[in-house]
Amino acid sequence: MANFNRRRVLRGMLNGGAVTVALPLLNCFLNGNGNALASGAPMPVRFGNWFWGCGMNARIFTPAKFGANFEFPEESAPLTKVKKHLNMFSNYNAYRDGAPNLCHYSGWVIIKTGQAPESRTDRPASTIDTLVARQIGRTTRFPLLTATATGSANTSFSYENGTPNPAEWSPLNFYTRLFGPEFQNPNAATFTPSPRVMARKSVLSGVMEQTKSLMAEVGAEDKVRLDQYFSGLRGLERQFDLQLTKPTPIAACVPEKAPKDPQTGMPSELVAERHDLMTQLMVMAVACDQTRVFNMAYSEAQAATIKVGYEKPHHTTTHEEPVDDKLQYQPVVSWFTLRAMEKMADFVEAFTKIKEGDGTLLDNCLIYCTSESGLARIHSNDGIPIFTAGRAGGRMKTGLHFDGKGTSHGKIGYTVMRLMGLDVKSFGTKSNEASSPIGEIVA
Amino acid sequence: MRLVRGMAALAISVALTSCAQPSSDHAAAVTPNAVMSSGAMKEPEGDSLRRLRLLTSDQYINTLAYIFGDDVKVDANFAPLPRTEGLLVVGASKAGITESQVEQYQRVAAAVSALAVDRRHRDFIVGCAPADAKGADAVCAAKFLSAVGRLLYRRPLSDALLKEAVDNAGETAVRLKDFYAGLQLALEGMLLSPRVLLVADTAEPDPMNPGRQRLDAYSLASRLSLFLWNAAPDDALLKAAESGALQTEKGRTLAVDRMLASPRLEAGVRAFFDDMFGFDQFTALAKDPMIYPAFTGKMAADAREQTLRTVVDQLIVKKKDYRDLYTTRETFLSPMLGAFYGVPASTWVPYEAPAGDPRVGLLTQVSFLALHSHPGRSSPTLRGKALRELLLCQPVPSPPANVDFSALENPDPRIKTQRARLELHRTNPVCAGCHKITDPIGLALEHFDGSGQYRETEKGAPIDASGALDNRQFTDTVGLGQSLHDSPALSSCLVKRVYSYATGSTMSADDRTTLEYLDTRFAAQGYRLPALLRSIALGDAFVTIRNVPPPAAKTASLSAP
Incomplete structure (x- = not known):
């Protein structure tokens, strides 16, 4: 098995029909650290998510051509600067299978879980990022990190067991969590295991025992919650263990000084400022191997971004701005989409600024970028745009535009999970169920 | 005693099913005439659900401020709770717990315990001095940890838990050559305990009503305190639980009236x-x-x-x-x-x-x-x-x-x-x-x-x-x-929300009689909030635990090979 070359096998496999290949074979090449770098050095592959709300207008957003020779039209033009790092997926749909269309909710839940919610209180069980974190997040200080540019901890699309991972909303707080006193600089000249952390670890074992004893006193549903608590304590234990282990030096890990929090508010300029600060921190968190799974939300699903001087925020504008007779689209809505695309391009580009191995940090990432609607004006779940960025450690081709021809987003979700090494035979339910990857994307 | 007596006529409206006909979602509104004739109304038989509630950020902050003083204040923005039937507090009975949230609990616990025993606060907060500040002192540690632990756990620490905490303090003090570092780590461990961060109702057989369950005295103290003060019980309330007085009509009335007269009520009402x-x-x-x-x-x-x-x-x-x-x-x-x-x-x-x-x-x-x-x-x-x-x-x-x-x-x-x-x-x-x-x-x-x-x-x-x-x-x-x-719906909505808040539960058909009773009583008492809080806090439904079959747990959609 060890003599197999992962690329060769995947190529052969996909040419011959990916569906039929036995899973263990695939796993040995997709699981864990990537071996795809030309240098041969094992580099971890990281998984990222980037979200913006209120979709786009396909008429001016979707490139006319599919394959490699496409150009981004006016509404997605800011992505041109990172085009070679991206794949774009058009004409994929989120199927509700009879569940109600919960405006600005059903779309992202289907994309991230493969299952349509029945109501707004029907919270996603586990989103793709948390499933990936279970696989690749066990060796870093943080299994995953979630941040937003909105300034609100509620802007999170990351769910674990039906519970949201609250978003880091203050750049300063985020900095302190990452690079404050608990940060162990991998490039520090000396390493002394902290006796305080040793003591902490010892105290923790008692807390775990208390959790177990409480589990015996509650009903089945609450037992599940306490089991989650117990997993959290295990996570803490892992963090303490890492703090007691000498870290491997990482040349690219050079945290900057603590940022200042921008003022509160939703004008696009302020959102952009917060986004830039959060991006810098997130990139450095990944570069310093503090996490291998990261999420960034540019806006809420019902985006509240403001165009200064215009009376309505992004989401309201999508519903209420008249379609311009000449342009045949909503000009202010398009203005909002452009601001989001600028930030997505900046986010992707930021990962190219860190050198890693023979390439850049982005080469060892797979960043999954989504919205929650297609044409938000009519709450459409059809054609919700999706992008991937990065090469996933050489596992994934880039620079391609795929035509879903009305198939489910589940196919993309499944492909992404397999590329990240998840040992799953399918993703999603009913019309969103997928059990084979998009072959053309695998390098 | 539990039978409804003098039950007034209630105007029942139809539940809202479309936009055409708005109505109250607990479907009970009180007519003015009913109010006039309901002064002598007795509480019907009622009960509420046993809960496992996450402490909210504010409950946590208030509790620490009451134990350690306003100085010991940290930024405790815990994960947002899911708003459930209009209330975040109800969501605290269902919310799951993620790894990142436990990590956040640990960070806050570390910050709080460091503040509590630092040089500025230790003399005031710890209450005893060690024989040697560079080593362990089990007597002083036990004194501090048992007093603080009782307030944090909302009941006296068992011998085993106290021993564990004192041992933690002692081992760390020796390891770090610092008595206060030992206290700090032991306190940090307490603040991370699920028995501190979650409020688990404990039920016991109700001696007055064979076959029925009631909250035990400490769980009743916690439920009262979270309801009226948005914080854990104070020493006096725990004493009333310890002595058993809280389970008597007289003792519970005294305790509730004291809580309603306390300056802490303001924080509760604000919350x-x-x-x-x-x-x-x-x-x-x-x-x-x-x-x-x-x-x-x-x-x-x-x-x-x-x-x-x-x-x-x-x-x-x-x-x-x-x-x-x-x-x-x-x-x-x-x-x-x-x-x-x-x-x-x-x-x-x-x-x-x-x-x-x-x-x-x-x-x-x-x-x-x-x-x-x-x-x-x-x-x-x-x-x-x-x-x-x-x-x-x-x-x-x-x-x-x-x-x-x-x-x-x-x-x-x-x-x-x-x-x-x-x-x-x-x-x-x-x-x-x-x-x-x-x-x-x-x-x-x-x-x-x-x-x-x-x-x-x-x-x-x-x-x-x-x-x-x-x-x-x-x-x-x-x-x-x-x-x-x-609008009759204005007061009945408040009653529903307050009762739901008090019990940490969504309302169901089982709560209907209790809500109708509270509606009528609220009207009869001139729509005075303190009277409503008192009616709920002294009511049978507040302390009696409903017997319910456990629901099935939610499963993820992902299939493994």
Whole structure:
């Protein structure tokens, strides 16, 4: 098995029909650290998510051509600067299978879980990022990190067991969590295991025992919650263990000084400022191997971004701005989409600024970028745009535009999970169920 | 004793199933005649659910402040709770716990315990000095940890738990050659305990009612304390639990009356209304700085504070009728709000609007007006929806999917007012069903723009502030406030929310009799909030635990090979 070359096998496999290949074979090449770098050095592959709300207008957003020779039209033009790092997926749909269309909710839940919610209180069980974190997040200080540019901890699309991972909303707080006193600089000249952390670890074992004893006193549903608590304590234990282990030096890990929090508010300029600060921190968190799974939300699903001087925020504008007779689209809505695309391009580009191995940090990432609607004006779940960025450690081709021809987003979700090494035979339910990857994307 | 006696006639309305017929979602409203004849009404047999509740950030912060003093204050922004049937606190009974949240608990625990035993606080907080500050001292450690542990765990520590904590302190003190570092780590461990961060109701057989279960005394103490103080029990309440007095009618009455008279009640009442009014949305409230330059983050904070001050003053200090909150001319102004109102205020000052002033009641306060508007303009629809959902417990359906709203938009510059614009919605049959139950309410508040500022005109056109709430017509905000005041759903909604808050539960058919009883009693007691809090806290349903079969746990959709 060890003599197999992962690329060769995947190529052969996909040419011959990916569906039929036995899973263990695939796993040995997709699981864990990537071996795809030309240098041969094992580099971890990281998984990222980037979200913006209120979709786009396909008429001016979707490139006319599919394959490699496409150009981004006016509404997605800011992505041109990172085009070679991206794949774009058009004409994929989120199927509700009879569940109600919960405006600005059903779309992202289907994309991230493969299952349509029945109501707004029907919270996603586990989103793709948390499933990936279970696989690749066990060796870093943080299994995953979630941040937003909105300034609100509620802007999170990351769910674990039906519970949201609250978003880091203050750049300063985020900095302190990452690079404050608990940060162990991998490039520090000396390493002394902290006796305080040793003591902490010892105290923790008692807390775990208390959790177990409480589990015996509650009903089945609450037992599940306490089991989650117990997993959290295990996570803490892992963090303490890492703090007691000498870290491997990482040349690219050079945290900057603590940022200042921008003022509160939703004008696009302020959102952009917060986004830039959060991006810098997130990139450095990944570069310093503090996490291998990261999420960034540019806006809420019902985006509240403001165009200064215009009376309505992004989401309201999508519903209420008249379609311009000449342009045949909503000009202010398009203005909002452009601001989001600028930030997505900046986010992707930021990962190219860190050198890693023979390439850049982005080469060892797979960043999954989504919205929650297609044409938000009519709450459409059809054609919700999706992008991937990065090469996933050489596992994934880039620079391609795929035509879903009305198939489910589940196919993309499944492909992404397999590329990240998840040992799953399918993703999603009913019309969103997928059990084979998009072959053309695998390098 | 438990039979309903003198049960008044109740006006039962039909549950809301469409936009056509709004009604209370617990479907009970009290007629004025029923109120008059219900003074001697006895509580019916009732019960509530056994809960495992996450402490909210505020409950955690308040508890620590009461134990260690206001100085020991840290930023404890725990994960947002899912708002459930109108309340975040109810969501705390269902919310799961993620790894990142446990990590956050640990960070906060480390910060709190470091502060509590640092050089500035240790003499005051620890209460004893070690024989040697560079080593272990089991006696002093046990004294501190048993006292603090009892308040944090909300019951005395078992011998095993105390021994574990003292051992933790001792081992760390020796390892780090620092007695206080030992206390710090032991305290950090306590603050991370699920028995501290989660409030687990413990039930026991009810000796007065064979076959039924009740909360044990400590769980009752916690439930009372979270309800009335939004914090863990104090020493006196735990003593009442320890002695068994809390389980007697006399002892429980004494305890509840003491809690209602305590200054801590204010924090409890604030927490309830902050939750019921959805004020957590203030953290994300933003206005367009070009359109509303005066509406800053400080303004938003002051607006929230103004409403909470008004509520406490009217309902707790002056013990007024709850319904009068929506017609009162009394409030408070900060310097910033003073500038907004055009009334000078050098600090927070009481203020009474003059006769004829349109600012009457909570609906005309900046908190309600600005929170339920767009960043750059007012929204009669959002305001009407908020009034129905928050104050009348009448859910308004979401807009239909796959409707092209912009088809209703008319770029005609001659349309200047919200009323004219919304007229288009109300003439479209798809939209009209819901807009007719929200817009006639919100249009009465159109003299206030999206930031809550008073205006005579909108884009130069005069404003018509007439409207209707259900079948009652009015011509201005004063009329809206009075109609809301007179709506039977207003008080029954409060009763439902307070009881739901007290028990940490959503309401079901099993709670109906209890809610009807509380409605009637609230009316008979002149709609006084302290009386309602007392009725709930002393009620049988508050302490009796319902027997329910466990529901199935939710499973993920992912399939493994």
